[in-house]
Amino acid sequence: MGKAIDAKNLNIYYGSFLAVEGVSMSIRPQTVTALIGPSGCGKSTFLRSINRMHEVIPGARVEGRLELDGKDLYGPGIDPVGVRRQIGMVFQRPNPFPTMSIYDNVIAGQRLNNKKMKKDATDTLVEQSLRGANLWNEVKDRLDKPGSGLSGGQQQRLCIARAIAVQPDVLLMDEPCSALDPISTLAIEDLINELKMDYTIVIVTHNMQQAARVSDYTGFFNIEGTGKPGHLVEMDETKTIFSQPKEKATEDYVSGRFG
């Protein structure tokens, strides 16, 4: 459980537009890595390229190497569907499946892939995943109700339960708290702290306090100007990034003196 990710000189394109240029970073297993930076600097794009979700957009492509425990995810013969089974993702807006109950949403990964499971095995998995996402006590009496009837924060935790139910090695989170209130945000941040025992977590956030609270490592992305590609300015332990960063731009950004 929990695998290392190594990006080596990754260039990410939308059609002919180079969106992110020359990213090299190492993400250690069972750590939380936060990606921060101004809007449009390519942190979400980079995140989506880790589980090959980037190429879902027409014309989008990636150059360079991206290794999961030494295996190149963009190498020949690699099936993107297989990659996504190992690298789960939680999106900015909670997106439970509206046609499914809470129960079915949690095991959507199994159901959608037609995995046959015994009833008690699925029950255990659902309870385990919902407990893992700190949602079990709130929904255990209404598992057969639609997932879209939950509050925003509950829906987001349902999506996290759904992502961990397929037992991935890595969990990617794209601004998971940006649509949530402070209390739900706290619940999810606590959850991230628990989840890093089992998973490697990469989280994109606009909230620098959040990055400081939850992450072990922080990567700062920046962009020279509109139309220019985004790039990784520096990456280090979160403490270092927020106290004595090497780059002037990082210091300006984390101290709020940016732009």
Add this chain to the structure above:
Amino acid sequence: MSIDTERQQSGAEVTAPPVPSLVRAELPTWAPWAVLGGSFVVIGALLAATGGFSIGMLVVASAVVYAVATYVLSRVVEGGRKAADRLVTIVVTLAFLIALAPLVSVVVTVVGNGLARFDVEFFNSSMRGVIGAGGGGYHAIVGTLIITALAAVMSIPVGLLTAVYLVEYGKGRLARAITFFVDVMTGIPSIVAGLFAFALFALFFGPGVRLGFAGSVALSVLMIPVVVRATEEMLKIVPNELREAAFALGTPKWRTIMKVVIPTSIAGIASGVTLAIARVIGETAPLLIVAGLTTGLNFNPFEGRMATLPVFAYTSYAAPGVPREPYLDRAWTAALVLIIIVLVLNLVARLIARLFAPKTR
């Protein structure tokens, strides 16, 4: 100094905005009704006095006078914005009533004329050996249902899969070409679809062939573009986030489409398909050419002519026997039955939409 103060004062007077009042005059609620009644009475009296009284003239002229009088009255009492609001409300209401008039007229006429033969005999006997009174449209009802069902069985899979291709897979030239031809097909006159089916079956069975199945083929030519369009619109409004959520769980694309995209939009697709069926079930021209007409019952769409309700109604009305009355009555009843079938289909569509709609509670 004194000049400065004066200037400031006068400047302040010029730029001071008028204090807006939140209270404004309003016409009492009975006023528009009074104006409506008044314009009826005045126009009625005027028409009666000039001797040119007619209901149509009364309604049209009163509506115009009502609109103008309300506008003027409201403008004087309530001001320009309210007056414009009242005028537009009246115009929109009138447009709605005008649109409703032919619909109400059709329903009243068909029900009024069709009820005469809306009896058990109409539903359990064909026209075999019937001259004059009696007989019924059983054979035509059966024919319509069989031909339309066959057309639906052929069109729905083709239309559904085409829409899935266009929304989920289609990129570039091929998709644009398909979209273009679907648009063109939507505009095909139904008689052309009939001629196409006729020509196609004439190639295999020789000229003069008439089959129920040929009618189904003609109808499906008309139905496929409607199904494609309806399904396409429904698939397009499925949020992309749901597809991404499924992809991120390691679900292949085809399973995502089968288990997420289509179930999410099934309500809209089902009602779209039902409306497409309702659209073709009343087609007359193509069936007149390829399915023909017969007086007897025919359950086999692959052999011999097949009567259908629209064709039955058309021929009974266009070429009645002697005496005319029973033929005309049967034509009206056939039209009524057709309208009822379409009505039921619409209700079924609504029911399906409600049944399949994603629930939130």
